[in-house]
Amino acid sequence: MNLITKVILLIFFLIAPIFIIYIYSNQKSTQVVEEQINIANQNRVSHFLSAIEDTMEQVSVYANIVTKDPDFAELAAGAVPENGYDYSLMIGTIERKLGLFSLSTSWMNRISVYFPALDLAVSSQTPIAYNEKELADNLRKGTSWTLRNVQVSGITKRVFTRYFVGPSAAAATDLSKSSIVVEVDLMENNITMLLDSFKTNGNNDPFFYKASGEYVPNSSSDEPMVREIIQSKSLGSDGSHKNIVKLRNKQYLIYALTSDKLGWTLVDYVPLEDILAPVTRSKHLFYLTSGLLLLFGVIAAFLLYVHVQVPIRSLTQSVFHFKRGEFSTRVTTKQNRDFQLLVTQFNEMAAQIQHLIEKVYLSDIRAKEASMKQLQSQINPHFLYNSLAFIVSMAKMNRTQPIVSMAHSLADYYRYTTRNDRMITTVRDELAFVTSYAEVMNWQLGKIRCETHVPESMLHEAIPRLLIQPIVENAIVHGLEPKVEDGSIRITGEEEQGWRRIIVEDDGVGMPPSEVEELQERLAKQKLPERSCGLWNVHMRLRYHFGEGSGIIVEAAASGGLRITLQWLKQETAVHVYE
Template identity: 35%
Template structure:
């Protein structure tokens, strides 16, 4: 009893400057303070990082959209340049070249067909083309025009830039670009010029804005001061009008970002200019929508911390009344027992956990015994869990190679090889995936080795193996998958590393109260000091630089059969590597006090 009290730290009545109640409240405050400070700092960092990433992402996406639009414009301009040199277009602009009416009709048909094909390259960017012949004063287009050839129309629009205008008749506005084949200054009409007109509807840009909006959180539109903006189909028109009014007063540079307050909220406004169009692509992102959850979580955290602090103080009051007082009563009782008063009895006013402790005070020895039994059972369960863990780690990793072999043989029409490999692979995995029993007869493990070695022999024709194990050894019960990792190690690190080797021999027997199995190969083997180092590692803790296959197998054998069992390594009479598995025969532990000598 004295030792128990001393182990529990009960030596004399404790005295301190502060009560447990004050200490607990102080501890709660000390614990909460660094949490609040750390979270505040983390929240500020997160807020700034998200803001910066949002700006970068918005600018990057808007630049990508501008690049897509410029790419489509480049395609239209390149086609206009190429089309102005087309032979049919040259014939159309020729003077008194057409000999008959049929040739003229064929030329017009060919020109319209080429423009129609170019216009229908993509559904989201339909384009219109028109060919104006100043010499013949005629126009050919791939759409229904509202007027004939007009010299004033050409001179008014030959600016060399993309212009934006209203097409009239209730149609959406169009962007226009004119190209002339004049050898002089671009945009100069010489009287015999051939002019290619390229145009596209503002709906093209609206479609790309819709696609852009579907993948983000912004509300994009095309803006050019003085012209009606091009909004996306689902745009917030009230927000867009307020932003456009702000842009008219405080214009943005062609590529810039700034935060604007609209309707009482902050918005991130990003602007990217086009290489060909005079306007800008504008994207407005509500910062409250993106950063709002961060602010909400911060406020929720502070509220939770306040509630937790109140609950902590309340819990300390309850602990003082329901824990500290009963503990003091229990300590006084232990001090009386320490002084030799074993007649002391403790009684609880309330029926709670301490009433149970008080009632069991006189049954301390029995409780200690129960604790010992619980610890013993826990050790057994931990041992079984360790066995399952070690067994689960030993998992063959050659399934893909075997499936590759089957594919290759099937392509080579070698049906016999495919059937043999599939049969052995099926039997192998049927056994390895059957986990209902942790122990199996050695005979079943031998059949698994035959399946595995036949698979390896199919993949590598140099492999030759032999298994010579007596019947009494084959009847021994061993952990499942105990020998296969050793044989796999001999195949991978022994036979496979030398083109001159290929022999694996498995022998064994019952020797001096031990079951012994030897796996030999004729591979390169190891140096004497390497064998010694490998044997030492089996009894050490697993480290990262050590392979886990052999170590796992050794540990499984030790856990199953005791510390005098395990693995040993040395040179093989065949010239390669020998692995020896040995374990005590059940019932022989007392008769054989030492491990068997390893034979090389």
């Protein structure tokens, strides 16, 4: 487990208990808030309904006062003045008294008195006509408060109406037995104003409702919503209750309280999210703060990873590469100033170690060159014996032409290898030597063809001696000699942007792709391969003679064999390590 993972886990374990405690406390707080709000709203609804009941009962008291008034009682008893003037005077007095009753309260109401025996009707507002059939129909509906339409000054209005019949309760079912009927009309606007005052004290939207489907909204009520609540069957016919209903993709908390005196239900509803808005805001603020803390923690962990973990990992990997012998390894990634000094010191140390190792290796190369000069003066017994055996064989067969050609090629070969004056030659001389060697091998094997195509401008380039011949020798010994059919070697030259390339390609048996890849990787890392030491030696000589970027590239040839590319910088810009 790396450092960044540990830091993130530490941040998580530090924040997790806070989340758990907060979620628990938030649930408890929400429960307490809901309970307190429910109690407060239920009390408000109950108090407001009681106020409506008391006010309507106060209006009903006027009916008892009317029935006990002497003037009303006299008419109810049938004592009508015979004199028309006195009769008009009595009716005027009764109307004024009814008007006083209507003005004694701030509510908009109307009181009408019916005298069935006299076919007489008197009202506190505009004069009304006595209609016995209509009055009987209204009495059959009961004497409790009902909502109906009436005409007031030619305008249709909805009113709450209640009837009081004298002298006994039996008269309510038989109009002929009644002496007086008092009709109290309470305008719907009065209830609407009460609902408005109730709404002003909160964020609710109350309305008055009866089980039959009738309702009285407040002046700013959302009536489509009211109808949806009624249709949702969430309102009981009586009693007190609360319910949560989902309407319009929102949850609403509904409070309902039914009046036993009026038979109507006061309903109040409010979005549940509005009730819990303070708690919700607090929860969102906590989540936002926690999220920011977590984000800052992750950013801090990431910065720690970038500025500490990455430099340490880069240094560690460089040390491992250096340990495996890759002495050209350097830390090249950009580091912060805290690690820059350490990285600089590491790179300087690596450069010094590489320089020392290269110096030692260069001394070894020079020692090998000295040994090679000595060995070049000696004859390769195996190569010489094979060549002489070929000459003897041709002589026995009296074939003078192969003997002459072999002798000339062999002479050119040994003339080149036995020159010890200097280790630098030209591409032209090296190719001539390679051609002589290929001809000798072809006379021995009889199946080798060597082609050379090098631009004239490259032939004068100075290169170390015996640079191309080991490549051609490897191609013949490991590629063409095991092949049953004839084989060919093609040597070409290229020039590109200051670079020189000699490409040796054969169509021999080649190498498996995995071995080719492994060989190229070892050459690139300057690691001595288990085989093809001649290639590695040529590669290192090119690097030390011409500098960084020079060396050998090993590839599989399209013909099935190998394609070996020797590349170096042109002589004018080359870095000469030794001559």
